[in-house]
Amino acid sequence: MIRKWWNTLWSRKTPFRLGVALIVGGIGGVIFWGGFNTFMEYTNTMEFCISCHEMRDNVYAEYTQTVHYKNASGVRAICSDCHVPKPWTAKLIRKIQASNELFHKVIGTIDTKEKFQEHRLEMAERVWATMKANDSRECRNCHSFETMDFHKQKETAAKQMQEAMKNGDTCIDCHKGIAHHKPDMAKRAREEAAAFMARTEDLTGDHVWAKRTTGLVAEPADDASKLATVLVGVGMTRLESSGDYVKVRVEGWQAGQVVRGQYAGFGLRALNLSISASALDQVKKGETRFYEDGNQDWVQTSLDGWVKAADLTSDDQMLWSIADRTFSSQCGACHSPPDPASRDALAWQTDVDTYAPRTSLTGEEKRFVLRYLQVHGAGSKEAMAIN
Structure with a gap:
């Protein structure tokens, strides 16, 4: 019966066949896109980020001792909030770049604490350069000069923030060790x-x-x-x-x-x-x-x-x-x-x-x-x- 239905379907005129192909293709595209997007979003979760011991035993352990992990307001910034762009194109580019990290995972570039410390400065400078180039875009998802109440800040902090705003400085210029130990x-x-x-x-x-x-x-x-x-x-x-x-x-x-x-x-x-x-x-x-x-x-x-x-x-x-x-x-x-x-x-x-x-x-x-x-x-x- 299926074969009979299939032969009947494709014996129809071209517009009908094209319409069916578009519907089937559309459904397939939705399924593919949904699966692709679901997997990509999974790679943004904390569980995925610390599934590698290199991250879990080093930077994650440091991060749990900072205000980004635990604070009075209960708002937590996870790895992807700081390291994965929200704009789709930039996010896709970042995911492609991450393939290099998978390569180094395979060859064991930082698979011990000693190796990690040896490469820490190199890795940190790469992240700092990216954040400098994009004006600390990911930081600004949560923080902005415009929404700061300088009267609620300590006098020194308020002065430095306003000076940075006037000079056009970006977050990473002053906050390189905000979530992880500095090299x-x-x-x-x-x-x-x-x-x-x-x-x-x-x-x-x-x-x-x-x-x-x-x-x-x-x-x-x-x-x-x-x-x-x-x-x-x-x-x-x-x-x-x-x-x-x-x-x-x-x-x-x-x-x-x-x-x-x-x-x-x-x-x-x-x-x-x-x-x-x-x-x-x-x-x-x-x-x-x-x-x-x-x-x-x-x-x-x-x-x-x-x-x-x-x-x-x-x-x-x-x-x-x-x-x-x-x-x-x-x-x-x-x-x-x-x-x-x-x-x-x-x-x-x-x-x-x-x-x-x-x-x-x-x-x-x-x-x-x-x-x-x-x-x-x-x-x-x-x-x-x-x-």
Whole structure:
């Protein structure tokens, strides 16, 4: 009977057959689409997300200790709320991208806690970059500047939120550790710094910079008398080379009666040198200018001496790039690090002294970061141009 019905159906005229085909196809499409959409929505559930032990044992365990998991209002944001777009096209693209995650699941890229920690920064930076690019779209599903009552926020938070709104900042700029532990960003910065400090260079240019705090000595020998201590990041003129040493000239300004200090520029209190008492007669003095803000005379000075070549670099771009990464990895742990040009040298001195104890900066790293901020601070370029 079925065969008879089938033959009768397809013996009809073309419009009838086409109509039946469309109906059958439509029903099939609905079934397929419904099944596809149901499965895709299932992949957005918490149960699916933590079915992999890599997620369950690491980021999920951290997430359960945050306000997104448990709070006074009883509103919970699950994995997909933060990591899966709501717009259909963006959601489909994200699901396709997830196939790469399935591949790494199969090959065991992060199948142990040790492997997960090794790749944590890489994974986090990928998520941060995506959220930065889409203006923290998923965060804004629940949060918006327009609906915030700043009067109900703590004074500091309200000030920072309003500043972020004015500057066009996005959520992820300041809230990178809101639901999961932040990676150890300082570790990679230190590895990059160590590699840079260890590399040898052919110092043939006219200008060099101290890549670590070092000694300025009278002769190109290990037992030579010390003229001064050169601070990390100080720029110098290269005069000549001899074996493992380079002769340099360090130029700057003496502030008032502070004869044992040399600063980077006129009125710029970013220290170049701490000069030995025995070397004061070797300091050459030039122009004198009255500095109104300090109500004192500043004297242009220079001092020649020898520095170990291993302590110098001719790549100032890499030097400051390393300094910036050190600054960002340490001072960006709680908030988005400010632009160096947002403060002058003295303000940066105060800020670094105040906040460095809250970081893991070593003494040398603190000096390096301070030098970077001071010479790139407000007004520094103009002050140093007077040299």
